[in-house]
Amino acid sequence: MELAMSNTPWWRGAVTYQIYPRSFLDSNGDGVGDLPGIVDRLDYVASLGVDAIWISPFFKSPMADFGYDISDYRAVDPLFGTLDDFDQLLSKAHRLGLKVMIDQVLSHTSAEHDWFKESRESRDNPKSDWYVWADANNDGSPPNNWLSIFGGIAWRWEARRGQYYLHNFLSAQPDLNFHHPDVRAAALDNVRFWLDRGVDGLRLDAINFCFHDRQLRNNPAKPKHLRVGRGFRPDNPYAFQYHLYNNTQPENLTFLAELRALLDQYPQVVAMGEISSEDSLATMAEYTCPGRLHMGYSFELLTSDFSAAYIRQTVEQLESKLTDGWPCWSISNHDVERVVTRWGGTNPPAALANQLTALVCSLRGSVCVYQGEELALTDAELPFETLHDPYGIAFWPNFKGRDGCRTPMPWRDSSGAGFSSGTPWLPVPAEHQRVAVATQEAMPTSALHGFRQFMKWRQQQPALKWGNIQFIDTAEPVLAFVRRFESEAVLAVFNLANTDTTIKLPELGDLTAMAGHGLLSGQLSHCQNSRGQFNRDPLSDGQLGGGQLGGGQLGEPQLDLPGHSVWFAKIGSQNDNA
Ligand SMILES: [Ca+2]
Numbered sequence: 001m002e003l004a005m006s007n008t009p010w011w012r013g014a015v016t017y018q019i020y021p022r023s024f025l026d027s028n029g030d031g032v033g034d035l036p037g038i039v040d041r042l043d044y045v046a047s048l049g050v051d052a053i054w055i056s057p058f059f060k061s062p063m064a065d066f067g068y069d070i071s072d073y074r075a076v077d078p079l080f081g082t083l084d085d086f087d088q089l090l091s092k093a094h095r096l097g098l099k100v101m102i103d104q105v106l107s108h109t110s111a112e113h114d115w116f117k118e119s120r121e122s123r124d125n126p127k128s129d130w131y132v133w134a135d136a137n138n139d140g141s142p143p144n145n146w147l148s149i150f151g152g153i154a155w156r157w158e159a160r161r162g163q164y165y166l167h168n169f170l171s172a173q174p175d176l177n178f179h180h181p182d183v184r185a186a187a188l189d190n191v192r193f194w195l196d197r198g199v200d201g202l203r204l205d206a207i208n209f210c211f212h213d214r215q216l217r218n219n220p221a222k223p224k225h226l227r228v229g230r231g232f233r234p235d236n237p238y239a240f241q242y243h244l245y246n247n248t249q250p251e252n253l254t255f256l257a258e259l260r261a262l263l264d265q266y267p268q269v270v271a272m273g274e275i276s277s278e279d280s281l282a283t284m285a286e287y288t289c290p291g292r293l294h295m296g297y298s299f300e301l302l303t304s305d306f307s308a309a310y311i312r313q314t315v316e317q318l319e320s321k322l323t324d325g326w327p328c329w330s331i332s333n334h335d336v337e338r339v340v341t342r343w344g345g346t347n348p349p350a351a352l353a354n355q356l357t358a359l360v361c362s363l364r365g366s367v368c369v370y371q372g373e374e375l376a377l378t379d380a381e382l383p384f385e386t387l388h389d390p391y392g393i394a395f396w397p398n399f400k401g402r403d404g405c406r407t408p409m410p411w412r413d414s415s416g417a418g419f420s421s422g423t424p425w426l427p428v429p430a431e432h433q434r435v436a437v438a439t440q441e442a443m444p445t446s447a448l449h450g451f452r453q454f455m456k457w458r459q460q461q462p463a464l465k466w467g468n469i470q471f472i473d474t475a476e477p478v479l480a481f482v483r484r485f486e487s488e489a490v491l492a493v494f495n496l497a498n499t500d501t502t503i504k505l506p507e508l509g510d511l512t513a514m515a516g517h518g519l520l521s522g523q524l525s526h527c528q529n530s531r532g533q534f535n536r537d538p539l540s541d542g543q544l545g546g547g548q549l550g551g552g553q554l555g556e557p558q559l560d561l562p563g564h565s566v567w568f569a570k571i572g573s574q575n576d577n578a
Pocket residue numbers: 026027028029030031032033034079
């Protein structure tokens with residue numbers, strides 16, 4: 001199979017492990033994770049069986065938005081280390097067979113960037129048009145009704161120019177004016193700097209925010225019943241508008257083509273665009289057409305909704321819109337509540353974390369998992385005084401911000417959790433310390449071992465990596481689909497509830513339960529031989545042939561699924577899987 005897929009780009013069906021550098025490992029005791037810390041734990045990451053890492057921003061930044069506000073695109077922030085540290089990281093990752101993806105935050109800079117410092121000085125300096133400047137209305141109010149994702153108006157007054165500048169995010173993150181050709185060229189030059197260093201991929205932050213409507217038209221109001229949050233909360237006034245004019249402008253497509261032309265000079269490099277727009281799935285399809293980006297990354301499964309119907313509808317909608325594009329799915333990241341809490345409540349069931357990893361890794365597409373997902377980390381409950389995230393501070397107490405998913409990795413059950421010899425920048429919750437990496441390594445039934453075993457097993461399943469996807473009609477809480485690749489078909493069934501359930505499977509042909517994935521597993525029951533038991537691993541659950549059912553006494557096969565279990569089965573007689 002590996003031979004058959006030798007022409008497949010590395011990123012298709014790959015699993016990428018997202019590292020939030022502030023919180024991974026602190027090597028020098030200042031309480032903040034850093035690049036040498038990542039280098040130190042790359043062996044651990046490689047041991048998880050993932051294909052790549054994506055490192056959230058480590059560039060020079062005043063850290064108003066924890067690195068998503070960049071003041072020098074070509075420098076490593078001293079807090080995180082040096083360019084030399086990055087080169088070491090890259091070379092060690094490559095030795096371990098890991099690809100390295102980095103963030104590129106092109107749409108806005110830090111207010112501390114030299115470009116902005118120059119631009120804000122006057123209306124006639126060489127960089128005066130590099131940002132989105134606009135005059136006030138006659139009454140002094142901002143030029144239009146655009147809002148910031150972080151709350152409040154998206155415009156800030158600059159007395160030196162007597163004008164407002166646009167910030168879709170924090171006021172410390174002024175938006176660049178991508179209509180200006182020099183801005184586009186400068187952004188591409190910065191991207192080239194990292195491509196020349198040898199990175200394998202780019203995760204393009206807020207890529208649909210590069211351009212704004214030149215006429216600065218007002219966004220229309222959105223009716224209350226349609227206000228949903230994707231990348232923001234529904235109680236954020238940002239949800240009160242259709243964002244027709246402040247992002248996702250048609251000119252962006254031309255820029256994506258320019259970016260792709262650059263990327264094509266580095267044939268193995270992948271570009272994954274983070275997309276949050278009015279119709280993110282449609283934008284994802286549009287942005288991944290040939291000659292644009294390779295993959296789209298959306299917020300559609302970073303939601304609180306996780307019903308089987310919702311997941312199916314989301315995947316099917318995207319599948320129907322994609323032409324040549326390839327999705328990248330994620331159920332957790334550094335911006336949302338950790339998934340076992342979001343989908344499992346305050347006391348999530350033990351089987352949930354590995355089941356959800358298996359679910360997201362079985363959809364058609366590539367996957368980003370987030371550090372700590374392999375440990376089944378819950379979202380941390382933090383008191384207001386310990387918060388750092390400006391988003392959480394602004395929306396407290398309705399929204400506690402993103403610090404709960406950004407607490408340091410617990411490596412050992414000891415003071416500082418083995419993360420730092422100093423005081424960690426965010427506290428490590430006691431419940432995380434109890435499930436530290438070292439503790440789970442010593443426990444064969446841990447989520448960590450389950451994660452590793454599943455990843456290793458998945459690497460051997462071409463249908464799960466590259467196959468197409470077709471859903472099967474099942475009632476809640478069961479999600480079921482078939483992945484087909486070449487002559488192989490794999491049925492995947494997930495019970496998303498915490499209670500046992502039984503379903504009847506439609507006629508699919510011969511079903512052979514697949515062993516070795518290590519997950520809590522369902523079991524086929526049939527009238528003659530109902531065991532009424534559940535296996536952790538259905539080794540004993542041999543082939544249930546359609547022929548065996550032919551005597552008329554058995555009826556349809558029936559699948560018993562314990563809470564948060566899965567069932568993988570090969571469909572049809574296979575002669576090539578010995
Ligand atoms: Ca440090």
